[in-house]
Amino acid sequence: MRLPRTAHTSRPWRIHEIAPDFKIEDVWRMxxxxxxxDFPHLVDQMANGVEAHRSAAVSRFLFAVRWKLGAVLGWDSFDASLGARVPTLRDRLPADLREVPRGPDLKGVPIPFLSVYQTxxxxxxxxxxxxxxxxxxxxxxxxxxxxxxxxGQMTVLVKPNGAFGTLYMAGIKPFRYLGIYQQMLLALGREWRATAARRSTAETTRTTGTTGR
Structure with missing residues (x-):
């Protein structure tokens, strides 16, 4: 379910101070x-199970079209990536966030999605x-x-690359709303429910120090 932008802006997230020049595109209830x-479990599931959002035929089709266009038009070339066209956001981190574990990168996506920080x-x-x-x-x-x-609550923030980037984001908005995010969140929720017993067992082991043997 989509949420108003205030669901993100009203909370004391560290991202506000780090990326004030990024625009909020969407906020979603997970x-x-x-x-x-349980937050580390959610991060682990999203980082390692990102392919789940392609389980629906609509999502698979939209992703296939997008990556094909990107390959033909050079949208995703190395010289347009992090560290090439734009510096990584990690360069902006205050000292305390630089010293904590960075968090996992997303696996199984055509464009590298690299972790900036995790608290x-x-x-x-x-x-x-x-x-x-x-x-x-x-x-x-x-x-x-x-x-x-x-x-969980997911927010997408963007900095379009000039007028072309702005037009691109506007053009893909209907597809993101109708096919990608909804299917991704539904798949994420199914997997989250399926692993509830595992999370419960892990929490019991952590708090009691037992192994169940």
Whole structure:
């Protein structure tokens, strides 16, 4: 479910101070209810299970078309990537965020999506090509529908590359809303529910120090 931008701007995320020049494109409620310590599980699932959002035929088709166009038109070439066309956002990090573990990169995506930082309730990954410098911000927020519970919240922030990048983002918006994000979040929610028992066992082991043997 899409959320208003204030769902992101009203929270004290570190990303506000690091990327004030990026525009909020979307904010999404994630179907990932959990407890206060479940955020690392969500980050791990998103980093290692990103192919899940291609499970629907619509998403597979849209991704295939996009990557084919990118290859033909050179949108995703190396000279347009992070460290080439634009510097990585890690260059902006304050000292305390540079010293913590960076977090995992996304696997299984044609364009490198590299982690910028991860805290106890935030994870940011970035990508760049000839159209845009984009950020995926995932946060862990109190769940108003489950007192005492938490859930994931995903925000997409972008800095389009000139007029062409602005037109590109406007052109793909209907496809993102109708085919990509919704299917990705549905698949993410199914996997999250399927691994609930594993998370519960891991939490019990962590808090009791037992192995179940």
């Amino acid at each position: 179907p990932t209810p959990g407890g206060p310590d 106890h309730d935030e994870w940011v990954a970035e990508m760049a090509n000839r159209t845009v410098h984009g950020l995926m911000h995932v946060g862990w927020v109190p769940d108003t529908k489950a007192p005492g519970g938490y859930r």
